[in-house]
Amino acid sequence: MNDKDSLLQNAGINTRLTHIGNDPFDYHGFINPPVVHASTVLFPNARAMETRTQKYTYGTRGTPTTDALCEAIDALEGSAGTILVPSGLAAVTIPFLGFVAAGDHALVVDSVYGPTRHFCDTMLKRLGVEVEYYHPEIGAGIEALFRPNTKLVHTEAPGSNTFEMQDIPAISAVAHRHGAVVMMDNTWATPVYFRPLDYGVDISIHASTKYPSGHSDILLGTVSANAEHWERLKEANGVLGICGAPDDAYQILRGLRTMGLRLERHYESALDIAKWLEGREDVARVLHPALPSFPSHHLWKRDFKGASGIFSFVLAADGPEKSRAKAHAFLDALRIFGLGYSWGGFESLALHAYLNDRKVAKAPTDGPVIRLQIGIEDVADLKADIERGFAAASAV
Numbered sequence: 001m002n003d004k005d006s007l008l009q010n011a012g013i014n015t016r017l018t019h020i021g022n023d024p025f026d027y028h029g030f031i032n033p034p035v036v037h038a039s040t041v042l043f044p045n046a047r048a049m050e051t052r053t054q055k056y057t058y059g060t061r062g063t064p065t066t067d068a069l070c071e072a073i074d075a076l077e078g079s080a081g082t083i084l085v086p087s088g089l090a091a092v093t094i095p096f097l098g099f100v101a102a103g104d105h106a107l108v109v110d111s112v113y114g115p116t117r118h119f120c121d122t123m124l125k126r127l128g129v130e131v132e133y134y135h136p137e138i139g140a141g142i143e144a145l146f147r148p149n150t151k152l153v154h155t156e157a158p159g160s161n162t163f164e165m166q167d168i169p170a171i172s173a174v175a176h177r178h179g180a181v182v183m184m185d186n187t188w189a190t191p192v193y194f195r196p197l198d199y200g201v202d203i204s205i206h207a208s209t210k211y212p213s214g215h216s217d218i219l220l221g222t223v224s225a226n227a228e229h230w231e232r233l234k235e236a237n238g239v240l241g242i243c244g245a246p247d248d249a250y251q252i253l254r255g256l257r258t259m260g261l262r263l264e265r266h267y268e269s270a271l272d273i274a275k276w277l278e279g280r281e282d283v284a285r286v287l288h289p290a291l292p293s294f295p296s297h298h299l300w301k302r303d304f305k306g307a308s309g310i311f312s313f314v315l316a317a318d319g320p321e322k323s324r325a326k327a328h329a330f331l332d333a334l335r336i337f338g339l340g341y342s343w344g345g346f347e348s349l350a351l352h353a354y355l356n357d358r359k360v361a362k363a364p365t366d367g368p369v370i371r372l373q374i375g376i377e378d379v380a381d382l383k384a385d386i387e388r389g390f391a392a393a394s395a396v
Helices: 003-009 013-019 046-051 064-077 088-099 114-126 139-145 168-177 227-240 246-278 297-303 320-333 379-394
Strands: 081-085 105-109 130-134 150-156 181-185 203-207 221-225 283-287 310-315 349-353 369-373
Touching: 003 013, 013 064, 013 246, 064 081, 064 221, 064 246, 081 088, 081 227, 088 114, 088 150, 088 181, 088 203, 088 221, 088 227, 105 114, 114 130, 130 139, 139 168, 150 168, 168 181, 221 227, 246 283, 246 310, 246 379, 310 320, 320 349, 320 369, 320 379
Parallel strands: 105 130, 105 150, 150 181, 181 203
Antiparallel strands: 081 221, 203 221, 283 310, 310 369, 349 369
C-alpha cells in the first residue's frame, strides 16, 4: 500500500471518490485511464500462453480500464473482488446462477425488483431451484423459513417501489448459521450510504446504470464479494462469459468522481419533497425510509448514512375504481418530471407502480402508488410540477 492509498482509507467520501480506482502515473500522468479495447491479447511465448501467467489473457477477463473501475468499487465496498456485467439485472442473475443449483431452496424478499422476481419465477424454476418469498420486515424470524437445502438469501433494502427496510445484520446472522449465502441489491443507497459487506452480506449488487452513471446513458452492473465467496463469483462470471465493456467502465468511473456530490443533492431534494407531500390532503401516505413516520425508519436510521432520490407516495383515491384513472391523470399532467422506468440520473422521473405480483407483502390499498425519482432540478419547480399533477388527479 502506498502513502496515497493509506491516506485515502481515512479520507472523506468525496476525496475518496475523486482519487480511487487508478494511479495517473501508471498512464504517463493522464488523470483518467485509457480506454483499452481488447479481445485478443498476445503472449510473449508458448509457455506463457500455456500457463496464462501474465495479468491479461483475453478481453472478457478484464483490461486496464475495467480493472480501474473494479478497484474503485472494491475500495468503496471493502470487497475482495468485483465483476462488471452489462446491466443491473445481470448483476443479480449471475450470482444467483453461481451460488444455487437444482434442488436448492432460495429465500427472496417479496419487495424485490420486479425483473429479479421474473428471473426467479422463470429461469430459476426451469433450472430446478425453488424460490420462496419472505416479508421484508421478517428480520431474525426468517429462521423459521430455512430448510436443509436453503442455500441463498436475497435481500434488497429498501424494497422496490414500497421502500420497506430490512434488518440486514439479523438476516445475515441467521443465514450464516445455516450455511447460506447472503446477497443484497444495494442500488438505492450505493456504498456511499450503506456498505453491505460491513453488515454481514456476502455479495453486494449494484445497478451502476443508476447513481454511479448519473446521466441516464450507460447500462452496467457491479457485483462485489467478500473473500470467502470471491473465487466462486469470479468463476461463475468467467464460465458465463459475461463482462462489462471498457467504454462503459470508463464512463462509470468518471461518474463516480461526482457521485457523492450528486447524491447529496438527490437526498436533500427528495427528503424536502417527501416532507412536503406528508402534509397534503392529496396524499394518503409517503413511502420514504428517512421519514420518522415510516414504519421501518428505525432500521434506516440505525444502519444507513443517507438516502437517495427515489421514493413513493400513495395518491389519495375515493375508491379502487378511480385509482388507475387518478394515477394516469396525475402523471399525464407532469411537465418537468419525465415518465420513465429508470432512476439515478440528473432528471426527475415518475411512474405508477403496479404491485400485483406481491406474495406476502401486500401492496397499499388506499390508493395508487406513485414512484418519484427526484433529480437535481430546483425543488420549487418540481413542487410546482407535482401541483399540476394533483390538480389533474382531483378533477377525475
